Amino acid sequence: MSTNNxxxxxxxxxxxxxxxxxxxxxxxxxxxxxxKESLGGxxxxxxxxxxxxxxxxxHFLHRAQHDAPEMGFEIPGPIKVNMKKLLAxxxxxxxxxxxxxxxLLKGNGVTIIKGEATFKTAKELTVKSSEGTQTVTAxxxxxxxxxxxxxxxxxxxDEKTIMSSTGALALDxxxxxxxxxxxxYIGLEISSxxxxxxxxxxxxxxxxxxxxGVVDAECAQVVARRxxxxxxxxxxxxxxxxxxxxxxxxxxxIEVQGKEQVxxxxxxxxxxxxxxxxxxxxxxxxxxxxxxxxxxxxxxxxQTNLPHIYAIxxxxxxxxxxxxxxxEGVMVAEIxxxxxxxxxxxxxxxxxxTDPEIASAGMTEEEAKAKGHKNxxxxxxxxxxxxxxxxxMETDGFVKMIADADTHIVLGVHxxxxxxxxxxxxxxxxxxxxxxxxxxxxTIHPHPTLGETMMEAAEATLGHAIHIIQKPLSKDKSxxxxx
Amino acid sequence: MAIEIKxxxxxxxxxxxxxxxxxxxxxxxxxxxxxxxxxxxxKATVExxxxxxxxxxxxxxxxxxxIKVEQTLIELEAGAGATAAAPxxxxxxxAKPSPAPVAAPVTAAAAAPAMASAEAxxxxxxxxxxxxxxxxxxxxxxxxxxxNALKGTGLAGRVTREDVVQQQGGMTVVAPSKAPGMSIPRxxxxxxxxxxxxxxxxxxxxxxxxxxxxxxxxxxxxxxLMDEANVSGLVxxxxxxxxxxxxxxxxxxxxxxxxxxxxATIRQFPQFNSSIDxxxxxxxxxxxxxxxxxxxxxxxxxxxxxxxxxxxxxxxLSKEILDLSKRARDGKLKPEEMKGATITVTNIGSVGGxxxxxxxxxxxxxxxxxxxxxxKVIVENGxxxxxxxxxxxxxxxxxxxxxxxxxxxxxxxxHRIEQPGVLMADMM
Numbered sequence: 018m019s020t021n022n023x024x025x026x027x028x029x030x031x032x033x034x035x036x037x038x039x040x041x042x043x044x045x046x047x048x049x050x051x052x053k054e055s056l057g058g059x060x061x062x063x064x065x066x067x068x069x070x071x072x073x074x075x076h077f078l079h080r081a082q083h084d085a086p087e088m089g090f091e092i093p094g095p096i097k098v099n100m101k102k103l104l105a106x107x108x109x110x111x112x113x114x115x116x117x118x119x120x121l122l123k124g125n126g127v128t129i130i131k132g133e134a135t136f137k138t139a140k141e142l143t144v145k146s147s148e149g150t151q152t153v154t155a156x157x158x159x160x161x162x163x164x165x166x167x168x169x170x171x172x173x174x175d176e177k178t179i180m181s182s183t184g185a186l187a188l189d190x191x192x193x194x195x196x197x198x199x200x201x202y203i204g205l206e207i208s209s210x211x212x213x214x215x216x217x218x219x220x221x222x223x224x225x226x227x228x229x230g231v232v233d234a235e236c237a238q239v240v241a242r243r244x245x246x247x248x249x250x251x252x253x254x255x256x257x258x259x260x261x262x263x264x265x266x267x268x269x270x271i272e273v274q275g276k277e278q279v280x281x282x283x284x285x286x287x288x289x290x291x292x293x294x295x296x297x298x299x300x301x302x303x304x305x306x307x308x309x310x311x312x313x314x315x316x317x318x319x320q321t322n323l324p325h326i327y328a329i330x331x332x333x334x335x336x337x338x339x340x341x342x343x344x345e346g347v348m349v350a351e352i353x354x355x356x357x358x359x360x361x362x363x364x365x366x367x368x369x370x371t372d373p374e375i376a377s378a379g380m381t382e383e384e385a386k387a388k389g390h391k392n393x394x395x396x397x398x399x400x401x402x403x404x405x406x407x408x409x410m411e412t413d414g415f416v417k418m419i420a421d422a423d424t425h426i427v428l429g430v431h432x433x434x435x436x437x438x439x440x441x442x443x444x445x446x447x448x449x450x451x452x453x454x455x456x457x458x459x460t461i462h463p464h465p466t467l468g469e470t471m472m473e474a475a476e477a478t479l480g481h482a483i484h485i486i487q488k489p490l491s492k493d494k495s496x497x498x499x500x
Numbered sequence: 501m502a503i504e505i506k507x508x509x510x511x512x513x514x515x516x517x518x519x520x521x522x523x524x525x526x527x528x529x530x531x532x533x534x535x536x537x538x539x540x541x542x543k544a545t546v547e548x549x550x551x552x553x554x555x556x557x558x559x560x561x562x563x564x565x566x567i568k569v570e571q572t573l574i575e576l577e578a579g580a581g582a583t584a585a586a587p588x589x590x591x592x593x594x595a596k597p598s599p600a601p602v603a604a605p606v607t608a609a610a611a612a613p614a615m616a617s618a619e620a621x622x623x624x625x626x627x628x629x630x631x632x633x634x635x636x637x638x639x640x641x642x643x644x645x646x647x648n649a650l651k652g653t654g655l656a657g658r659v660t661r662e663d664v665v666q667q668q669g670g671m672t673v674v675a676p677s678k679a680p681g682m683s684i685p686r687x688x689x690x691x692x693x694x695x696x697x698x699x700x701x702x703x704x705x706x707x708x709x710x711x712x713x714x715x716x717x718x719x720x721x722x723x724x725l726m727d728e729a730n731v732s733g734l735v736x737x738x739x740x741x742x743x744x745x746x747x748x749x750x751x752x753x754x755x756x757x758x759x760x761x762x763x764a765t766i767r768q769f770p771q772f773n774s775s776i777d778x779x780x781x782x783x784x785x786x787x788x789x790x791x792x793x794x795x796x797x798x799x800x801x802x803x804x805x806x807x808x809x810x811x812x813x814x815x816x817l818s819k820e821i822l823d824l825s826k827r828a829r830d831g832k833l834k835p836e837e838m839k840g841a842t843i844t845v846t847n848i849g850s851v852g853g854x855x856x857x858x859x860x861x862x863x864x865x866x867x868x869x870x871x872x873x874x875x876k877v878i879v880e881n882g883x884x885x886x887x888x889x890x891x892x893x894x895x896x897x898x899x900x901x902x903x904x905x906x907x908x909x910x911x912x913x914x915h916r917i918e919q920p921g922v923l924m925a926d927m928m
Contacts, residue, residue: 317625324526357641361626362634388628424656426631451631451658 021128023049025353026142026155028134028298031058032065033330033342034161035118040350041159042125049153050122051144053133057115059163060339063183066114068206070107071186072370075213079247079372084410098214104189139303139323157325157353160313161342162298164291164331171259172198172287178266179285182207191215194282196269198257200227202369204288205240209372212249219250219280221257221271232367232375235397236433239414240371247372260285293332317359319349327352341365366445368438373414376441379429379448385419392422394454398474400434402484404465411435416474418454425453430474436467443471454479502557504572505550510541510835516568517541519561520704524574528556536574539567540704541835545799552576562622564644564703624648632659639688640664661688705799716862719778721898724857724869725906729914731873731890737920741814748815754890755793755847756817757923758870761916763789763810764926766843769909771900773842775863783900792841792861793821795828796851802828803861805841845870849890858895865900868913869893892917 023046027038030052038050055062081096122129130153132146142153166181168174176184185207191214197204200222208218220227227244228237244251258270258277266283293311301307306314306322313321313328320327327349330342348358366378385393397415400406414434420427430444447457457475462468476482510517517539524536535547536556554576561567623646626637630647636659640647645667652659665688691697702710734757745752766773766789775784789810792803804824809817827833844861849872858867869892876889892913896906916922 316621318621357621357644358638359621359625359641361637361641363628426656450633451656453656 021049021130021151021153023047023128023153023155025049025157025159025350026051026153027159027161028142029058029161029163029330030056030118030122030129031161031163031330031342032060032339033163033346034058034159035122035346036343037159037161037329037346037350038127039121039125040347041353042122042127044350044354046350046353048126049128049130049155051130051132051134051142051153053131053146055115056118056122056129057111058161059165061114061118062111063186065339067107067111067186068182068203068210069370070110071103071210072206074103074106075210076372079213080410087410098191100188100190100214104187107186134298136299136303140325157327159346159349160298160300160321160326160328160332161330161346162294162332163342164293164337166287167290167292169198169257169287169289172257172285174287178283179260179287181286182288185211185286188284192283193217194266195219195284195286196221196257196267196280196282197286197288199287199289200224200251200253201288201290202228202231202371204286205244205371206369207286207288208249209244209247209370212244212247213372217248217250219252219282220244221252221255221269223254223256225254227251227253228369228375232369232377233381233417233431233433235417236375236377236414236431239373239433240369240375243372243413291331291337295332317361318352319345319360320352336365336367338365338367362449364445364448366441368441370438373411373434374437375431375433376437377429377431378441378444379427380419381429381431382419385421385428390421390428393428394418394420394422394425394478396474396478396480396482398470398477398482398485400467400470402473403467403470405467405469406435408465409435416440416470418474418478420454420478425455425479427452427454427457427475430471432470434467434470440467440471443468503552503554503576504560505536505552505574505576506570507539507548507567507573508551509569510539510546510548516566517546518704518707519563519565519567519573520545521563522559523547524556524559526556526559530554530556530576540708545704545831546835548573550574550576564701622646630659631657632664636661636664643688705802709800712862713859716859719862720860720865722857722860722895723898723903723906724893724895725903725910726855726891726893727910727914728876729890729892730878730887730918732888734890734917734920735873735888745815745818748819750815750819750822752814752818753821754870754873755821755845756814757920758845758847758868758917759791759793759806759809759817760814760923760926761913762791762843762845762868764916764923765909765913767926768912769905771905772866772896772909774865774900776865776897776900786842788842790840790842792838792844792864793824794844794846794858795825797829797831799831802833802838803841803844804828804833804837805839807840843868849873855891855893858893860895860897865897867895869895890917 025041025046025048027034027050030050034050035056038048041048060066078096078098081092085092119129130144132144134142134144137143140154144151144153172179174181182203194217195211197208197218197220200220204220205227208220212218226234226237227241241251252271252273255271255273258272260267260269263281267285268279268281269285271278271280295307295311295313300313304323305326308314312334313332315321315328315333319329319333329345329349331337344362345360348360352358364378366376369375380388382393382395397417399415401412406412417431418427419429427447432440454475458472458479460472462472473482473484477485477487480487507517519537520540521538523538524530530536530550530553532551532553533549536550537548539546539548557575557577559574560572567573623641623644626632626647631652632647637647639661643664645664647659650659650663650667653663654660665686734754738752738754738757741752770785773786773789777784788808790805790807791809792805795802795804806817806820824837841861841864843864844867846858846867847870848856849870852872854871856869858869860867871891873888873890875886877884878887892910894906894910
C-alpha cells in the first residue's frame with residue numbers, strides 16, 4: 018500500500034471539485050483529485066450535460082414535426098428515431114467533455130486518483146479502487162462529493178424500470194408509458210424530452226403547482242400550459258402510494274385529493290429531489306459537523322468545523338447548482354493560498370431547461386417584500402412582441418423585471434421563453450453591479466435579438482416600453498427620472 | 501468550560517500590540533506557556549504564551565489586528581473531551597496555571613460541533629442590501645474594510661471603489677505617536693492586467709516602519725548637510741584601544757566615539773536634543789541623552805536606544821551596542837529598549853555609499869549619518885597628504901534648526917571627531 022502526500026486533495030471531480038483542483042494547481046499547490054466514477058461528476062456524466070444533449074435533440078425533432086410544415090418544409094412520413102444512435106451521440110458529448118476535464122487537470126499539474134475515498138483519520142484518506150488500496154494525505158482537503166437522487170419507500174431504484182435521472186438518461190429505447198414522481202425541474206426536463214420522443218408521460222406532483230417554490234409562479238404557468246400542449250398529463254396534489262409489477266410494467270397507485278387511482282405504465286421515474294452525500298466517506302466518523310438536513314456545515318469561507326477541511330457544492334447546501342459549486346471551488350482554492358474571500362454573491366442564477374426554458378436571477382416579488390422593499394416596480398415584456406422570437410416561432414413567455422420603486426435598483430429578473438438560459442446572465446450582472454432600471458434601458462441592445470426583451474422589460478418597468486402599449490405614461494416614470 | 505485568554509502586558513507602558521501571526525489554530529491542543537501568537541509592539545516582535553492548557557476553541561482576532569492589553573485573544577476549551585473533573589483553570593493570566601490535564605489528542609468525538617472557525621475571516625460577509633459591484637466588494641475585503649459599515653456616496657447609495665479606498669485610510673490603526681488629525685492618502689495600486697505580481701500583506705515591523713517613515717516625512721521639513729572629516733586621529737585612537745577592548749572581552753567600533761562627540765556637541769546646541777509638541781505648540785528640551793542607533797535586521801530597520809549614553813564609558817557603550825545589535829537581529833529586543841531616544845545615529849558606512857539623506861526618527865529633530873572611512877588625498881599647507889577621511893551628514897528639522905545652525909553644529913562636531921583629544925576636555 019503506497020502513501021501519497023499532497024498540499025491539497027480534492028474529493029470529487031464534479032463542477033465544484035475539478036474547478037477547485039484546477040485553480041489549486043494554477044496557484045502552485047501540489048494537488049490531487051479523487052474520483053470514484055467518471056471525471057466531471059454527476060453534472061457532466063449523468064446530469065446537466067447529457068440531459069441538455071437529449072433536450073436539444075428532442076427539441077430538434079419536435080420542431081421538425083410541428084414547426085417545419087408551417088415554415089414550408091414537407092417531410093414525407095413520420096421521422097424515425099434511432100434511440101441507440103441518439104444515445105451514442107449523447108455519450109459522445111459526455112466523453113468529449115469528460116476528456117476535456119482530464120486534460121485540463123493534467124495540464125495544471127493535478128494528479129488524478131481513481132477510486133473511492135474514505136477518511137481513515139481527519140488527515141488521512143484511504144482510496145480503494147479495482148487496482149488496490151492506497152493512502153493519501155494532505156495539508157488541506159476540499160470535499161466536493163455532491164449529492165445523489167432521493168429514493169422513496171416502495172420505489173427502489175433498479176435504474177432499468179424504476180429509475181432515477183441516471184437511469185432515465187441511459188434509456189436505449191423509448192418507453193411507451195412513463196410515470197414521473199416529482200414535478201421539480203429534473204422531472205420536468207426529462208418528461209419534456211421523453212414526451213417529445215414519443216413517450217406518454219404522467220407527472221405526479223405532491224404540491225399544488227409545478228416547480229413550486231423554485232421559480233416564479235407565472236413562469237411555471239407558461240411551462241405548465243406547454244406541457245399540456247405537448248401531451249403530458251400532470252396530476253397536482255397527488256401522491257404515489259405504491260406500485261405493483263405487471264406483465265407490461267407497473268400499476269402505480271396514486272392518491273389525488275384523497276381518491277386513489279391506478280395508472281399503468283412501462284417504467285417509473287422518481288425525481289423527488291437530491292440528498293447530500295454526507296453519509297459517505299466516514300465524514301461523521303472524523304467529527305465533521307453535519308446539519309439536520311445532511312448538509313456539511315461551513316462558514317462563508319466554506320471551511321468546516323475541522324479547519325483543514327473545506328466543503329463546496331451540493332454537499333454544503335441549497336441551491337444544488339453546478340455553477341454555485343464552481344464559484345465556491347475557485348474561492349476555496351484562493352483562500353488556501355491566503356486570499357481573503359467569502360461567499361458573498363448577490364445572486365445565484367438558476368435555469369430550468371423545460372420547454373420553454375425558465376431562468377431567474379435575484380428575488381421574486383414575495384422575497385423582495387420579505388426583504389423590506391416596500392414599494393416595488395414589476396413589469397413584464399412578452400416574447401410575442403420581439404421580432405427575433407417571432408421569426409424563431411418561439412413566442413411563448415416573457416421577461417419579468419422587479420425593481421425597488423424608490424431607487425429603481427433591479428432586484429430580480431425572471432424569464433420564461435426561448436433561450437431564457439442564455440439571457441439570464443445579463444440580469445445576474447445587472448443585479449451584482451447594483452444596476453438601476455435605467456442602466457439596462459439605456460444600454461443599446463442589438464436588433465433583432467432576444468436580448469432586446471431585457472431592455473424592453475426595463476423600459477416597461479419604468480412605464481414606457483416601446484413595443485407594447487402601456488398607458489397612462491405617468492410623469493414620475495419618464496425616462497431617466499431620478500428617484 | 502471555555503476560558504478566555506487575554507493579551508498580557510507586553511512591556512512597561514505598552515498598552516497594545518499588533519497581532520502579526522497566529523502560532524496556533526482552532527482545534528490545536530496547547531500546553532501551559534506554549535506561544536500562541538506573535539505580537540509586534542513598537543519595533544519588537546514578541547511571542548505571547550498561554551497561561552492555561554486546553555484546546556483552542558476560537559481565535560478572537562485576526563492577523564494584522566491591533567489588540568489592547570487585557571483584550572481576549574483566544575478561547576480555550578479546558579478539558580475538551582478529556583475530563584470534567586479537571587480543575588477549572590483560573591481566568592486571568594496572572595493566576596498560576598493548573599497542571600495540564602488535557603494532553604489527550606483531539607479525537608473525532610471531541611471536535612466541537614459548533615462552527616468553530618466562524619471567527620477565521622474578516623470583514624463580515626457583505627449584507628445583501630449593500631449596493632456595490634462584486635469587484636468593489638472584493639476590494640473592500642482585501643483592504644480589510646467592512647463594507648456593511650460604509651455609507652455609499654454613489655448613485656442611489658452605491659458604495660463606490662473610492663468610498664472603500666478612502667475608508668481604508670481612516671480605519672487603519674493610528675500609530676501612538678501619530679499627530680492627531682493627520683490623514684495620509686492611501687491610493688490603490690493596480691498593475692497592468694495579467695502582469696506577474698505577488699501581493700503580500702503589509703504587516704508587522706514593515707508596516708510600522710512604513711507608518712513611521714511616512715509620518716516623519718509628512719510632519720518634518722527635512723534638510724541634510726554633508727561634509728567630510730579627517731579622522732586619522734580617531735582611527736589611531738581606536739586602533740590603540742583595540743587590544744584593551746579584547747582584554748575586556750569586547751570589540752570596539754567607531755560608533756561609541758561618534759556618540760561621545762555627538763553628546764558633547766548637542767550639549768552646546770540643545771535644540772538638537774529636543775522635540776516639538778505640535779499639539780501644545782511648545783519646544784521640549786531634553787536634559788538627558790538617549791542615543792538611538794539604526795540597526796539593520798532580517799525583519800527590517802529597528803532603532804535600539806542607549807539610555808543615558810552620556811553617563812557611560814566608551815567600553816560600556818561598545819558592549820551595549822554589541823548586545824543590542826545582536827538581539828535586534830534575533831528579534832529579541834524588549835519594547836522599552838527601542839523607546840525614548842533623544843537623537844539617532846545611522847551608520848551607513850558599514851555597508852557602503854558616500855552620502856545618504858536619512859529620515860528623522862520622529863519626534864526627534866535630528867539624525868546624524870556616518871559613512872565609510874577611506875584613504876583620501878588632501879592638500880594641507882600646500883602639500884598633498886594621505887589621510888583617513890569619513891563623511892558625515894546631519895539631517896535636521898528645519899522648523900527648529902536653521903541651516904546656519906546646522907552648519908555650526910557640524911563644525912563643532914568635527915572639531916571633536918577630528919581631534920579626539922578635545923573629547924577629554926568635554927569630560928565631566
